[in-house]
Amino acid sequence: MAVQTDWHNITLEIPFASRKHALFAKQTIEVDAELQPQAVRRTLDVKDNVLIATFSTLTVRLARLTTNAFLENVDLVVRTLAEFGEEAEKGSSKT
Numbered sequence: 001m002a003v004q005t006d007w008h009n010i011t012l013e014i015p016f017a018s019r020k021h022a023l024f025a026k027q028t029i030e031v032d033a034e035l036q037p038q039a040v041r042r043t044l045d046v047k048d049n050v051l052i053a054t055f056s057t058l059t060v061r062l063a064r065l066t067t068n069a070f071l072e073n074v075d076l077v078v079r080t081l082a083e084f085g086e087e088a089e090k091g092s093s094k095t
Helices: 018-028 061-095
Strands: 008-015 039-045 050-057
Touching: 008 018, 008 061, 018 039, 018 050, 018 061, 039 061, 050 061
Parallel strands: none
Antiparallel strands: 008 050, 039 050
């Protein structure tokens, strides 16, 4: 059986309303490690107000699964920011 050595690379750029929101998303998502670190590599960066996620996977299937899971996490962060972001920022400025 041949060993698979070709990595499949995906880069996603997710714009946010502000750099602060992009950093919040990065910090929230990067807490969870990849379930298969030997087969999936992930880097998260923020440039201005854009969250940049780069994935390298050993299979196309893992690329799809990893991308889907990441986008579900982004969706949750975006909905949370929409619901509580303004209130949380007001509350944190009082301290």
